[in-house]
Structures are given as C-alpha cells and as structure tokens.
Amino acid sequence: MHEARASTVSVTAALHDVAGLGGFFALRVGGRDDGWHPVARSYAAGFTDLAEAVARRHRTPEPRVDVSLAHLGHAARLWSPALACVVLHGIVPDLEGLQRADDGPALRVPRPAGWYADRLDGDPARAVYQQVTRHLSALADGLRVKVAPRLLDGNSASALAGAAHALLALRPAVRRPLTDLTTALLDTGHLAGTGVLTGPDLAFRRRSCCLYYRAPDGSKCADCGLAQGVPCRAPR
Template sequence: MRTVHDARASTASVAAALHDVASLGGFFVLQVGGPDDGWHSLARSYAAGFTDLAEAVARRHRTPEPRIDVSIAQLGHAARLWSPALACVVLHGIVPDLEGLQRADDGPALRVPRPAGWYADRLDDTSARALYRQVTGHLSALGEGLRVKVAPRLLDGNSASALAGAAHALLALRPAVRGPLTDLTTELLDTGRLAGTGVLTGPDLTFRRRSCCLYYRAPNGSKCGDCGLAGGVRRPALR
C-alpha cells in the first residue's frame, strides 16, 4: 500500500512547477525561497485576525462595515491560495504542500520558504481532496481567528468564487487544459464546505455563487459578476 511519503515530489520538481505557474502572473504568483527578512508565518496573521489586511481594505474602499473589509481581505487571500495550487495540479500533476506558507510583512503576497508537495497520481486520495485540504486548512484557520463576525457560508462562497476565478483565468491562459481543469474544478466545488456554494454556468468556467462578498456595500462598490444577488461586472480591487 502506498503512503503519503511515497508520493512526495522532489524539491526541484515542486520549485520548477511553482516558478512556471508564477509566470502566469497575478494571483498565480507564489514566491519560492529567498531571504527570510520581510516575511512571517501565516499562522501569526490568522491569530491576529488578518487585521492589517482588513484595515488596508477599509482605507482603500472607505467601507462602512468591518465585515466588508474582512470579507474582501479573505477573498483576496483565497485567490492567492487557490490560483497557484490549482495550476500546479493541472499543469504539472503536483499538489503543493502549503503548510509552511508565509506572508509578506507589508502586504498580502505569499511565499513558500522550502518547496514541497506530492505527485497527484501517486496519492491514494484524489487530487481534488488533497488540494482541498491544503487550501481550506488555511481558510479555516483564517476564519477561526477573525475578530469580526462574518457568516461562515459567506466565507465559503468567497472560497468557491476564488477557486472558480482561478480556473477561469487559467483556462484563458492555457486553453489546452480545458478537460482536466473543468473536471478538477467541478469535483472541488462538490467537496466539503464548497458544496452548495454555487454552480459553474458555462464552458469558460464562469460561476454563479449563492452568496455575496458584500463589495456592493462599499461606497464605490457594486455587485460582482458571480454575485448571488444579481449580475454585475466589477470585482473589488484585491491587493
């Protein structure tokens, strides 16, 4: 019987996959290695309630409610987790190990100091469930540390929206992976807390969620394109 240890990918393979995925730009960038100065563990950020990033949202959007700030900050973080992890699985067959992730002291950028992961086809579990655990473990820790009350299903909807947004962006950049990308995204959206958060609405992996990130309540906000309340086109300017 194979073990998780047997499925471990080499450090070089994981690093190469993450570097390739980062070349896609935007939320796909997950920094690898480098000096430790300027970074701290995500566990510290979660324990602090992601307060600094929520405050940055409040300054940028002049929001009237703390829960809007938290929601937008969590949505941006979810996008930075799902995007590189999803792309690594689809493009390279590697589930990255996100346990040791760090965050920049001055912003939301993420870094893995020592790349590690597993070959998806060597795991006894499905790649979807392995990927789900890696990402939602972080989002659960973030939710537990929040100092502001936000509906759990709103946060789950943000996670699903970030996943679908990552899949939509990856498909536009690498259309040849439509089949496996669609299969993996569909399975993920039926897994755990993502189940029931929304539905894929087209072959380009557009998504309609059943909740709302609250961005429309910001002074210059509006309903996002996947909003459960209505069809819009704008999204919060995630940082």
C-alpha cells in the first residue's frame, strides 16, 4: 500500500472538509497533545468511563446496555469520517495512532495519513473495513461486560448505514458511489448478514438490537431488528 500513500496535505484537507458535515463526521486533526490519550488505552479499559456516562444519562439498569450504546457511538465516530473521506475525496484515512479525548468520546488523528482509494491494489471497501473494524475488535476484546458478538456486529453495521444515510442527505450527488461502497461494506467480513438496506435513501434494518429499548426512557430504534420485517438474531 506504500505506493498508494496520499500526501499529508490531501488527507488533512479531506478530514477537515468532512468534519464540516458535523456530528459524528468530526475527526480532529493535529493540534495540542494535552487532553488526549491513545484510544487503545480506552479499549484496554473496556470503555468503562463512556459506559458509565451512558448509565448516568439514560439511567440504565443493565451494564450491557451501557456498553452497547457506548460501542454504537464509537462505531459511528469511526465509520462516518472514513466513509465520507472515501466517497467525497477518494482517500482512505489511516486510523493508526487514533486518540480519544480525556473528557469524552471525541477522536483525533495527531498525524494525518491515508491512501488514495483508486491506487490501492485491492478493494477500497476492504481497506476501509480493516481500518475501522480493527478498532472495534480491540474495543470488544477489552469489554468488562459480556455482550453478544453479533449484537456488536449489528451495532457496527447500524453505525455504517447511519453514516451513509446522513451523508446521502447532505450530499445527494454522491448517491451512486456511496450506495456501492456501503453495499460492499455490508457484504464484508463480520458485517455480512447483519441486516439489509431497505430503500434508496440507504435506510437499514438490522437483524439484532442495540438494547436501547431496555433503558427506562428508551425505545426501539428505526432500524431495530425487533421491529416487524427482519427477525432479531442476537440474544436480548
């Protein structure tokens, strides 16, 4: 992949542009080092602080609900900028060295790097998949609470589809490449079989549930596998 390496300037410009889309697309670039730590440290700690923040916010009675929602939010923060960078700028961002804010879920890359998607030897979808899922695998390995693996896979797919749906609404001109990439990703690795796209707006129906409905004020999400249409296959 060395020959496909994108320039630092190009990667920085791409990340700054997609951050302007707002929400989960924001992946900070460079800046001061204080206030940040390697996200691997948070993985090893099981994302305990973020799970506890979920418990306080939603008054959830079950630790696995807290963990699932923290995992889902992190997946969205990984998939959103990665997907947008590829579709809008043809760049697969390198998420090695990713850092997390000491006081919250925000992410940054201290030294931006990446690859030009059209210069990669293999499928760009596979490259994006590897960049994101290696982080989610590390997070899953560090969890202190038992959560069904396919539930976590469903969270990842839901976050991906949610990012695609949001990007399509913001940049409708990229419908074709966005749909192609999203479809390819949902057929890759652990994402395969997690759910189905249900319409041209890239709406998604997952085959599992993130467990948000088990929070006191929670409900079934729009893509929940417990809703009629696709049988839920993850333990509840």
